[in-house]
Amino acid sequence: MKLSKLFLSLALAAGLVASAAAQTKMKISISTAQNSHQGVAIDVFAKEIEKRTAGRYKIETFYNASLGSERESIESVQLGTQELTFSSTGPVPNFVPDAKILDIPFLFRDKAHARAVLDGPIGQEMLGKFDSKGFKALSWAENGFRHMTNSKRAVNSPDDLKGLKMRTMENPVHVAAYKGFGIVTTPMAFAEVFTALQQGTVDGQENPLSVIMSAKFDQVQKHLSLTGHVYSPCIFLMNKASFDKLSAADKQAFLDAAKEGTKANRARVDTDDASGVADLRAKGMSVVDNLDKAKFVSALGPVNAEFEKQFGKANIDKIRNFK
Numbered sequence: 201m202k203l204s205k206l207f208l209s210l211a212l213a214a215g216l217v218a219s220a221a222a223q224t225k226m227k228i229s230i231s232t233a234q235n236s237h238q239g240v241a242i243d244v245f246a247k248e249i250e251k252r253t254a255g256r257y258k259i260e261t262f263y264n265a266s267l268g269s270e271r272e273s274i275e276s277v278q279l280g281t282q283e284l285t286f287s288s289t290g291p292v293p294n295f296v297p298d299a300k301i302l303d304i305p306f307l308f309r310d311k312a313h314a315r316a317v318l319d320g321p322i323g324q325e326m327l328g329k330f331d332s333k334g335f336k337a338l339s340w341a342e343n344g345f346r347h348m349t350n351s352k353r354a355v356n357s358p359d360d361l362k363g364l365k366m367r368t369m370e371n372p373v374h375v376a377a378y379k380g381f382g383i384v385t386t387p388m389a390f391a392e393v394f395t396a397l398q399q400g401t402v403d404g405q406e407n408p409l410s411v412i413m414s415a416k417f418d419q420v421q422k423h424l425s426l427t428g429h430v431y432s433p434c435i436f437l438m439n440k441a442s443f444d445k446l447s448a449a450d451k452q453a454f455l456d457a458a459k460e461g462t463k464a465n466r467a468r469v470d471t472d473d474a475s476g477v478a479d480l481r482a483k484g485m486s487v488v489d490n491l492d493k494a495k496f497v498s499a500l501g502p503v504n505a506e507f508e509k510q511f512g513k514a515n516i517d518k519i520r521n522f523k
């Protein structure tokens with residue numbers, strides 16, 4: 201009797217040790233601060249994974265590009281040296297060229313349109329295109345509509361952009377479009393942007409209010425114009441082999457956790473968009489919030505004709521006209 205009790209407690213102790221050891225740690229990274237729409241996305245994701253897998257999976261969160269730039273992190277995820285990352289689509293076309301179509305300026309009318317496309321058949325089919333490149337794309341999320349900032353002058357019309365030296369993402373669609381505005385484009389990784397603006401290596405940059413605020417670009421930029429020239433998606437990416445190893449239930453948990461992350465991320469973008477202009481004005485930025493968008497759209501006419509050739513007008517129209 202006594203002996204079997206001893207065995208029982210030994211077995212229990214061994215079981216406890218085994219279950220503690222059975223926790224699998226995974227890393228996820230972003231290039232913005234924790235206090236941002238991207239930080240919210242991965243924090244909620246991490247919390248949901250722990251909850252939905254009863255702690256069998258622990259997601260370690262890394263902010264401010266501490267594991268590398270977005271491009272480097274996506275590379276690490278592809279190689280499997282890092283399980284997960286949450287990124288803008290800036291460097292994504294280097295890995296999944298088809299995703300470029302989502303970065304076309306003035307493609308989406310508003311956030312509701314963009315979210316509906318990404319959550320609908322077009323966006324879901326696009327997520328599937330990551331599979332053959334070594335990724336499991338868990339969910340779209342967002343950066344938001346991008347606006348221009350610079351240290352030189354108020355931008356009221358497209359002509360004011362001519363000759364401005366601006367940092368762009370390492371995204372060929374963005375680079376082509378901004379050249380169409382007459383901007384002198386300087387692609388660089390996000391982590392280098394603050395210093396480049398501060399030192400005057402570039403005059404300006406473009407990002408959503410969420411990013412401008414969390415990166416404190418108001419400290420190094422005087423002018424903000426609400427150009428809303430392009431919608432900027434984000435994406436939860438996981439190493440394909442790491443995902444494939446999960447049980448069916450755990451796969452679902454990862455997909456559901458990413459959806460929760462997306463929900464929290466979009467809610468934060470909405471809050472930031474609502475408070476951003478007042479917040480940035482209070483911090484000293486001078487904001488042009490009444491520009492004539494049609495002028496910016498028509499300035500990109502020739503570039504858009506190029507995009508229609510490159511991506512197929514029908515494919516672009518399918519997105520534009522999605523209801």
Ligand code: EAX
Binds near residue numbers: 287288290389
């Ligand atoms: O993902 O590189 C960029 O400008 C992105 O918008 C930023 O990294 C947030």
